[in-house]
Structure formats: C-alpha cells, structure tokens
Amino acid sequence: MKTSALSEFDLYLFHQGTNYHAQEMLGAHFIEQDGKKGVRFTVWAPNAKAVSVVGEFNDWNVFIHPMNRMDDGEIWEVFVEGLGEGEIYKYAIEPQWGGPRIMKADPYGFYAEKKPQTASRTYDMNHYEWKDEAWQKRKAEESSYERPMLTYEVHAGSWRRTLEGDYLSYRELADQLISYVKDMNYTHIEFMPLCEHPYDGSWGYQATGYFAVTSRYGTPDDFRYLVDTAHQNGIGIIMDWVPGHFCKDEQGLRHFDGKNLYESDNETRAENWEWGTTNFDYGRTEVQSFLISNALFWFEEFHIDGLRIDAVANMLYLNYGRKDGEWQPNKYGDTGNLEAMDFLKKLNETIFKYHPQALMIAEESTSWPLISKPVYMGGMGFNYKWNMGWMNDMLSYMSLDPIYRKWNQDKITFSLMYAFSENFVLPLSHDEVVHGKCSLISKMPGDYWQKFAGLRGFFGYWMAHPGKKLLFMGGEFGHFIEWNFDDSMDWHLVEQYPMHTKMLAYSKALNKFYVDNKALWQVDFDWNGFQWIDCNDSENSIIALVRRAEDRSDFIVCVHNFTPEVRHGYRIGVPTKGTYVEVFNSDEEQYGGSGVRNTGDIVSEDYAFHGREQSIVITVPPLATTFYRLKRQSGAGTPVSEVPETVDAVAKKKAMTSKTADAAAEKTEDEAPKKAASKKRTAAKSAVAEDAVKPAAKKTTRAAAKTEAAEKPAKKTTAKKTAKSETKEMAEAEKPVKKATPKKSAKAKPADAEKKAAKPAAKATKSTGMTATKKKPARKTAAEAEDKPKKTRAAKA
Numbered sequence: 141m142k143t144s145a146l147s148e149f150d151l152y153l154f155h156q157g158t159n160y161h162a163q164e165m166l167g168a169h170f171i172e173q174d175g176k177k178g179v180r181f182t183v184w185a186p187n188a189k190a191v192s193v194v195g196e197f198n199d200w201n202v203f204i205h206p207m208n209r210m211d212d213g214e215i216w217e218v219f220v221e222g223l224g225e226g227e228i229y230k231y232a233i234e235p236q237w238g239g240p241r242i243m244k245a246d247p248y249g250f251y252a253e254k255k256p257q258t259a260s261r262t263y264d265m266n267h268y269e270w271k272d273e274a275w276q277k278r279k280a281e282e283s284s285y286e287r288p289m290l291t292y293e294v295h296a297g298s299w300r301r302t303l304e305g306d307y308l309s310y311r312e313l314a315d316q317l318i319s320y321v322k323d324m325n326y327t328h329i330e331f332m333p334l335c336e337h338p339y340d341g342s343w344g345y346q347a348t349g350y351f352a353v354t355s356r357y358g359t360p361d362d363f364r365y366l367v368d369t370a371h372q373n374g375i376g377i378i379m380d381w382v383p384g385h386f387c388k389d390e391q392g393l394r395h396f397d398g399k400n401l402y403e404s405d406n407e408t409r410a411e412n413w414e415w416g417t418t419n420f421d422y423g424r425t426e427v428q429s430f431l432i433s434n435a436l437f438w439f440e441e442f443h444i445d446g447l448r449i450d451a452v453a454n455m456l457y458l459n460y461g462r463k464d465g466e467w468q469p470n471k472y473g474d475t476g477n478l479e480a481m482d483f484l485k486k487l488n489e490t491i492f493k494y495h496p497q498a499l500m501i502a503e504e505s506t507s508w509p510l511i512s513k514p515v516y517m518g519g520m521g522f523n524y525k526w527n528m529g530w531m532n533d534m535l536s537y538m539s540l541d542p543i544y545r546k547w548n549q550d551k552i553t554f555s556l557m558y559a560f561s562e563n564f565v566l567p568l569s570h571d572e573v574v575h576g577k578c579s580l581i582s583k584m585p586g587d588y589w590q591k592f593a594g595l596r597g598f599f600g601y602w603m604a605h606p607g608k609k610l611l612f613m614g615g616e617f618g619h620f621i622e623w624n625f626d627d628s629m630d631w632h633l634v635e636q637y638p639m640h641t642k643m644l645a646y647s648k649a650l651n652k653f654y655v656d657n658k659a660l661w662q663v664d665f666d667w668n669g670f671q672w673i674d675c676n677d678s679e680n681s682i683i684a685l686v687r688r689a690e691d692r693s694d695f696i697v698c699v700h701n702f703t704p705e706v707r708h709g710y711r712i713g714v715p716t717k718g719t720y721v722e723v724f725n726s727d728e729e730q731y732g733g734s735g736v737r738n739t740g741d742i743v744s745e746d747y748a749f750h751g752r753e754q755s756i757v758i759t760v761p762p763l764a765t766t767f768y769r770l771k772r773q774s775g776a777g778t779p780v781s782e783v784p785e786t787v788d789a790v791a792k793k794k795a796m797t798s799k800t801a802d803a804a805a806e807k808t809e810d811e812a813p814k815k816a817a818s819k820k821r822t823a824a825k826s827a828v829a830e831d832a833v834k835p836a837a838k839k840t841t842r843a844a845a846k847t848e849a850a851e852k853p854a855k856k857t858t859a860k861k862t863a864k865s866e867t868k869e870m871a872e873a874e875k876p877v878k879k880a881t882p883k884k885s886a887k888a889k890p891a892d893a894e895k896k897a898a899k900p901a902a903k904a905t906k907s908t909g910m911t912a913t914k915k916k917p918a919r920k921t922a923a924e925a926e927d928k929p930k931k932t933r934a935a936k937a
Contacts, residue, residue, distance in 0.1 A: 141265040141441060143169045146182065151212050154184075157425030160490055162433040163351055167248030168229065168262045171219070178221040179262055181207065181229070183246065184426060185397035186214035188233045193218055194243075195229035195259070202232040202241055214426075227262040228253060230391070235398030242398060245348055245391040247430065251360055252336040252352045258391040260349070265441060268364045272371035272443060279376075279445065279497050284523075285563065286690075288661040289608035290651055291328040291378065292321050292616075293569055295343060296357055299613050301628040310362035314369040322373045325651035329370060330378040330448055330610060332570065334363070338389050343570070343625055344380070345450060346387035346417055350434045353442070360442075367443050378446040378499060379438060383431045383487075384454045385417040394418050402427055408468055412454070414461035422455070423479035431483070432490050439495050446499025447491075449522070453505050455480040481520070488521025499524060501565060512563040527564040527607060530555040535572060538598050541585045542681065542703040542763075549678035552702075555605070556670070563665050564607040568615055573623045581618040581643075590704055592618060592639050593733060593763035596646050596726040597700065600765020603654045604687060604698040606664050616647035639732050646731035653724050653767070658689035659696045673697070673712055674750050680705070682760060684712045684750075696723075697768040699760060706736055707760035713750030719743050719771040720756055727761035736761035741771065 144150045144165035153159035166182045173180070181193045191207040197220070198204040207216035232241040245252065249260030297307050299317060308316065321329055333344030336352040344354070353363045367377050386402070388394045393402040403410040404421040412419050421427050438444050454460045459467045459475045470478050491498050501524040504511050513519025537551035573579050584594035595618060602609060613619075614629050617640050621630065633640040654660050663669025673684035681702040688695040697714060701707065714720065720742040727733030742756050749755035760766070 713752030
C-alpha cells in the first residue's frame with residue numbers, strides 16, 4: 141500500500157470528498173524521515189484544541205508526543221521515531237472547551253487490539269505476496285450476471301469452533317471452511333461484517349475500526365491468506381459492509397473530536413434510536429472520502445470480490461424505523477435522504493470505475509426503484525439487490541400447513557410480477573433464523589420426515605426461481621435450533637443422525653446440479669430465461685416452469701409439489717416433442733425421500749396441454765422438486781436412472797407409429813430451435829464503467845392454462861419413509877417411521893382437454909391430519925415488503 145506525502149493536493153481532494161485512497165494519507169504509516177525510521181500518525185480532528193498520540197511506548201503520557209496542526213487547520217500529524225509493528229496507540233484529543241482528554245482509536249487504523257481492549261495497533265500492510273493471479277484474470281474475463289452465483293453466508297465466529305470452544309483463526313478457516321465450501325459446490329462466501337467491533341452480539345454490524353479487520357481471528361495478513369486460499373480454489377469472497385451507522389462506544393467515531401464529526405450536526409438525523417447507534421453524515425465531504433476510501437480499501441488491500449451493503453433502506457429513508465416527530469422531511473417535504481442518495485451513487489460509480497467486475501449488493505427491503513440499475517439510467521448504481529419480498533412470501537408460504545397452501549398460491553407466483561425489475565439475489569439469510577423466527581427446517585410444518593422433505597423441495601424451487609442464491613450456514617444440513625452467534629454450529633447432527641447426513645448430501649447434489657446447468661443461471665434477469673408451464677394448479681399446490689440458457693434449446697422442465705400427496709398420471713405441457721428423462725429428484729431415498737421416481741424414458745405425446753402442442757405424463761413425488769431434460773440434450777445432467785423401461789406414469793397409448801423412441805429423440809434434436817439466444821446482454825457497471833447492470837428485458841406475461849391432468853392407468857408406486865426421530869428437538873429416542881404405501885390410483889379414461897380429471901391418487905406421508913405450525917414468525921408479505929421499509933435487524937445493544 142502506498143503512503144501519501146501529505147501534499148496540498150491530497151488534502152484538497154480529501155476535503156472535496158474525492159480522495160478515494162484517504163488511508164494512504166491518514167492513519168499510522170511506517171516511513172523514513174530525515175534518515176530516521178518510525179511511524180507517522182495523521183488524524184482528522186478539526187474541532188480539537190490539541191491532539192497527541194499516546195501508547196505504551198510513552199506510558200500514555202499526553203505531553204510526550206503532541207501532534208501538529210497542518211495548514212488546512214483540520215488535520216494533525218506527528219512522526220515518532222523507532223516504533224515498530226504491533227505498537228498500541230490511541231489519539232488523546234483535547235476538546236475546544238478544555239477538560240479531560242478524549243481517548244480515541246484510529247479511524248484509519250489497520251489493526252486493533254483484541255477485544256475487550258480497544259486501542260489501535262501499528263501494522264505494515266506491505267508484507268503479503270498474493271498468489272491469486274489466475275483468479276483475477278478469470279474474473280476480469282467473465283460477467284457475474286451470466287455465471288452461477290451460489291453464496292454461503294458465514295459468521296466467522298460461529299461456523300465452527302475448536303474443541304475448547306475458541307474461535308477458528310483466519311488461517312484455520314482457510315483450511316477448513318474453504319475446503320468445505322468447495323466440496324459443497326458453493327461459488328462464493330459472504331462473511332458477516334469483519335470490521336473491528338467491540339460487542340460480539342452486534343455480529344459486526346456496529347463497528348469502531350472500519351479499516352481494521354477484526355483481530356478476533358488473527359492479523360490482516362491472516363485474512364489475506366484466507367481470501368487468497370479461497371481464490372486459488374475458485375471461491376469468491378463477499379463481505380458485509382455497514383456504511384449506514386456506527387456504534388456509540390467511547391473509543392469509536394461518535395463525537396470524535398468533542399463534537400459531531402462523522403455524524404450529522406442535526407441530532408435528529410444523527411441518532412438511530414431503533415438500533416442504539418449513530419448515523420453517518422453523508423453530506424459531509426470528508427465523510428464521503430472516508431467511506432468510499434474504505435470500500436476501495438477492502439477491494440484493493442484484501443482482494444475481496446464484492447460488498448453487500450447493509451441496511452440501505454435505513455440510509456435512503458429519513459423516517460426509517462422512526463415514529464412521528466422523530467424525523468424531519470427533506471427540503472421537498474418528502475422522506476428521502478437526498479445526501480444519502482447522492483453518496484450511494486457516487487460510491488457505486490467510484491467502485492466500478494476502479495473495479496468493473498465488483499459485486500455491489502444492496503440489502504434494500506422496500507420498493508425503492510432502480511436500486512440495481514446504473515446511475516446513468518437513473519438508478520442507485522448497485523448491480524444486485526436482495527429480494528426481500530420473495531424471501532418473506534416464500535418463508536410465509538412454507539410455514540403453512542400444506543392443507544392451507546391451496547389458498548395461498550399467490551405467495552409463490554407474486555414474485556414473478558417483479559422478478560426482472562432488479563438484478564435480484566434470493567437470500568435465505570441469518571436474519572431469518574434468529575430472534576424467535578426458528579431455523580429453516582423448524583419453519584417446515586408436519587412430522588419429522590415432512591420437515592426434511594419440505595426443506596428439500598423448497599431448496600429445489602429456490603434453485604429454479606430466477607435470481608442468484610444465498611444461504612446462511614446450517615441451512616444446508618437442517619440445523620434445528622436457531623443460530624447462536626456465541627457457539628459452533630451443531631455439526632454433530634451430520635455425524636450422528638442419518639436424516640441430517642442425507643440433507644447435507646442433498647444440498648451438495650443440488651448445488652452441483654445448479655452449477656452444472658446453465659439453464660438455471662445464465663439468463664437470470666429477463667423473461668428469456670423463464671417461462672411458466674402452469675402456475676394455476678392451486679388445488680394440488682403444484683407449479684411447473686421452464687428455465688432456459690442463452691441457447692434456447694438448452695432448457696430444464698421444473699415441477700414442484702408443495703403437498704405430501706403423490707400425484708400419479710399428472711400431465712404437463714412441454715416445450716418440444718421428444719423423449720424426456722428425470723435428471724434430478726429431491727425425493728430420492730439417498731436424500732431421505734420416499735423414493736417416488738420417474739425411471740426410464742418419458743415420451744411426449746401429441747396431446748395439447750397448457751397451451752402447448754406436446755405434453756408428458758409423470759408421477760409427481762410428495763413435497764418434492766423434480767427436473768426433466770430432453771434425453772441426451774446438450775448440457776443435460778445424468779438421468780436418475782438409465783434403466784431402459786418406460787416410466788409407469790406414461791400412458792400406454794403413444795402418438796407414434798413405427799418410429800422408435802430413440803429415433804423420435806433424434807428427430808426432436810434436429811427440430812429443436814436453433815435460433816441464436818436472446819441478444820447478448822451487455823452488463824453496465826456504472827456511468828464510467830458501463831458494465832455494471834443489465835437493463836431488464838421487456839416483460840411479457842404468459843397466462844398458463846389451468847392444470848388439467850388426464851389420468852391414465854398407472855402402476856402402483858410405493859412412497860417409503862425411513863426417517864428416524866433423530867434430534868432432541870423432535871424426540872428423546874430414535875423411532876422408526878412406518879413406510880407409507882400409497883393406494884393404487886383409480887383408472888381413468890382419457891379425458892378431453894376441457895375436463896379436469898386429475899385427482900389425488902396416493903399419499904406419501906404417515907398421516908393426512910397435519911396441524912398448522914405453532915410458531916408463526918411475524919413476516920410481511922411481498923406486497924408489504926415492496927411498499928414500505930422493513931426492519932431487517934433487531935436493535936443491537
């Protein structure tokens with residue numbers, strides 16, 4: 141890292157809000173001055189009467205190393221000879237009115253004492269040698285929009301701990317976490333905030349040292365090693381960043397030089413009563429230099445690949461989380477924070493100017509328009525936004541007893557009304573598994589087996605829905621209790637209980653299927669990549685859809701059953717004529733499912749259905765996701781079974797003459813659409829790097845016909861359940877679950893297209909008398925989430 145010479149030009153840029161590498165000027169830097177080696181300390185404290193640097197090296201004596209006010213009248217500096225790395229220091233600031241000195245940590249300090257100590261430490265940022273050139277080259281040549289993004293959200297202090305209960309270090313995380321994430325087929329890791337923070341219970345969201353990676357887990361170079369290791373293994377690193385507010389601890393930024401400095405002079409705007417913190421003053425140019433420099437610092441000094449910006453709604457709305465009388469409107473009489481709007485646009489333009497391939501992800505919980513569109517298009521300049529509406533709707537839907545889901549079909553379908561208005565990430569984050577909201581698997585209704593089946597099926601739909609993905613740690617193996625920041629995840633569940641082991645295996649297999657199939661991620665942000673087959677079968681709580689890659693002949697048919705009933709002889713329309721195979725099934729026994737499968741070939745029929753000329757008849761497993769492809773289709777996954785038999789759910793009458801199924805498949809491949817994919821999207825990064833955000837394609841609506849299942853004679857299918865009551869939460873002792881054999885479906889004559897003939901044919905659960913979940917976390921619907929700010933985090937002490 142460079143060190144500024146404190147030139148007049150650097151000072152000018154800093155005060156103009158355009159010094160984007162202010163850390164090269166401010167903070168503690170190792171330099172040589174007049175032939176002597178030491179540390180130069182520089183701090184911005186315009187309201188101070190006097191400032192000195194103190195530490196163990198001068199016995200904390202405020203008179204030994206006084207600092208000198210520079211020509212600008214606001215910045216103080218001093219050179220201390222002979223200091224090395226690891227020296228503890230603070231700034232002793234005398235307010236204008238005199239009195240006791242204020243002891244402050246360095247706002248630009250690169251390292252800090254380990255909590256509960258609060259001083260800064262000197263640290264040389266020029267030692268580490270990076271080995272991620274191949275990653276950087278690959279990233280520069282690719283667009284994140286057309287790549288898979290499956291992010292694993294991690295709290296570094298509680299993902300896993302030592303046998304003694306201590307934190308894993310950054311280097312231990314590099315060895316254990318990276319190998320785990322790679323094996324599980326995730327593409328990115330998102331760390332909850334790693335800036336230095338005094339209170340563990342804030343999870344890092346209340347920082348004191350924005351330029352200091354927390355010393356809880358090691359040194360700055362240790363964290364660099366973690367990022368470097370991730371990159372060498374093909375894993376991207378995203379970090380939560382909190383420019384919205386900071387904590388009130390006395391060593392931090394609040395009242396830094398005796399007066400409001402980093403926060404607004406207007407106490408109404410400065411105070412964040414809901415979280416017990418203080419808001420930044422975005423209109424102050426020096427604060428802009430501080431925050432934008434900090435964002436670039438993490439990209440350049442730690443090679444991170446993206447920032448997830450926390451609580452953007454808190455920044456944009458003057459009335460966010462405030463009661464009447466606690467806020468003041470802007471000059472137009474409205475609720476928008478004009479200074480914050482300008483700051484966010486400036487931030488994003490600057491980041492993309494220096495790092496065109498950066499990921500700038502907004503956690504914004506309202507319907508504020510164009511969050512993930514470039515500034516030149518009138519947007520806020522981010523390139524991704526968390527889809528909080530989808531998350532709230534789907535978790536509300538999945539928490540319902542399946543009996544009631546038929547009346548809540550809109551919770552599944554509503555997200556497609558706005559799915560392409562932004563570049564969305566679909567988050568299943570830490571906020572949804574704390575504060576009495578239950579873990580993901582505990583939200584699922586029904587008995588023990590149904591909980592796992594429901595979570596598997598939900599994850600399958602999550603993968604099929606347009607948008608990038610994010611999952612908080614523990615969800616992948618069915619962590620039963622809520623997340624506890626002060627303890628390790630319950631890894632013993634995977635080691636001791638088969639259903640958790642199978643859930644982990646399922647997550648790994650599903651992740652791999654997602655990453656391996658372009659149709660699920662290459663066209664995530666416009667209608668060219670998505671098409672409903674049927675979204676109207678609310679009676680059976682089944683939806684069917686198609687996901688496509690840029691090559692439109694590369695597609696996957698996705699079927700999702702949100703009830704515990706097996707549906708035999710279930711007909712759906714398909715995009716083209718041919719022989720289909722089931723390539724993924726969440727109900728596989730190896731994943732803990734009942735084993736209801738569609739084996740062998742599924743030959744389409746010349747039977748118009750769902751507005752399509754061709755249709756297939758399948759057996760739909762209970763509480764499950766199934767994916768289908770054309771046989772031998774380019775990019776197809778491995779079929780569940782290569783057994784050369786006709787699936788039992790396919791009608792015996794075939795609309796084929798003497799041609800064999802293989803010949804029909806070949807013909808289908810010849811007749812498949814060979815047009816070029818929809819226009820190549822050019823990602824626009826910002827006004828200066830027009831590569832950040834793809835304009836959403838023009839929406840077109842397709843109203844699928846109501847599901848009409850033409851039942852045909854079907855073989856009896858057995859849905860087995862072998863789950864054991866394997867956790868303390870579910871039972872004291874293991875109890876085998878009885879196998880449930882579905883009844884044979886009644887024979888039905890071929891129905892014409894105007895008659896709805898599908899009826900529940902079999903049950904895959906132990907009982908149908910399910911009860912609604914007792915815990916119902918209060919959540920807003922997507923409509924509510926899109927209409928007004930959502931409180932996404934409880935107040936932190």
